[in-house]
Amino acid sequence: MDKVIDRVLVSEEEIRTKVRELGEQISTDYQDKDLLVVGILKGALVFMADLIRAIRIPIEIDFMAVSSYGQGTRSSGAVRILKDLDRAIENRHILIVEDIVDTGLTLNYLVDNLKSRGAASVKVCTILDKPSRRKTPVAPDYNGFTIPDEFVIGYGLDYAEQYRHIPCVAVLKREVYEK
Ligand code: PRP
Numbered sequence: 762m763d764k765v766i767d768r769v770l771v772s773e774e775e776i777r778t779k780v781r782e783l784g785e786q787i788s789t790d791y792q793d794k795d796l797l798v799v800g801i802l803k804g805a806l807v808f809m810a811d812l813i814r815a816i817r818i819p820i821e822i823d824f825m826a827v828s829s830y831g832q833g834t835r836s837s838g839a840v841r842i843l844k845d846l847d848r849a850i851e852n853r854h855i856l857i858v859e860d861i862v863d864t865g866l867t868l869n870y871l872v873d874n875l876k877s878r879g880a881a882s883v884k885v886c887t888i889l890d891k892p893s894r895r896k897t898p899v900a901p902d903y904n905g906f907t908i909p910d911e912f913v914i915g916y917g918l919d920y921a922e923q924y925r926h927i928p929c930v931a932v933l934k935r936e937v938y939e940k
Pocket residue numbers: 801802803804805827828829830831836859860861862863864865866867868918919
């Protein structure tokens with residue numbers, strides 16, 4: 762992996778600590794509420810698995826798969842639903858779990874889409890936020906780390922579907938995507 766990693770941006774230890782804090786906060790905020798945690802595949806897979814184990818209240822989980830990035834490093838802005846929720850969400854409190862908020866286009870679409878189905882509330886928890894790249898004004902309700910505008914991989918994040926399994930968040934070497 763040293764061949765593709767420029768440097769580690771967020772270590773496994775930093776992630777572990779932050780996920781614990783987020784889980785505690787969510788457990789407090791949603792106490793006595795019917796919470797459905799919705800992971801956005803594929804990027805959120807790793808964070809979702811860690812986060813739900815840090816939540817101390819009863820929850821249900823579901824997944825959606827949407828795609829806007831294709832093979833490249835840029836967002837096209839065109840959101841497609843590849844896999845929808847299994848059940849209706851009317852009057853339920855929804856927490857969307859994402860790996861990263863970049864342009865915000867994916868989230869903007871998802872929040873509107875889930876609200877239109879009659880959810881009681883729709884909030885967002887992301888492990889990474891890259892606010893300098895926003896094309897639409899969306900802000901996560903829970904955020905792990907605010908990061909600079911660099912192409913990052915690992916902890917679920919891919920480049921051309923690779924490197925999702927790297928356990929930390931790392932900056933991809935320029936030569937990997939410029940060659
Ligand atoms: C990535 C990432 C977010 C979204 C963020 O997903 O996981 O879902 O892009 O970008 P945005 O804020 O510019 O919309 P991607 O579409 O690459 O699919 P993946 O999760 O399967 O990698």
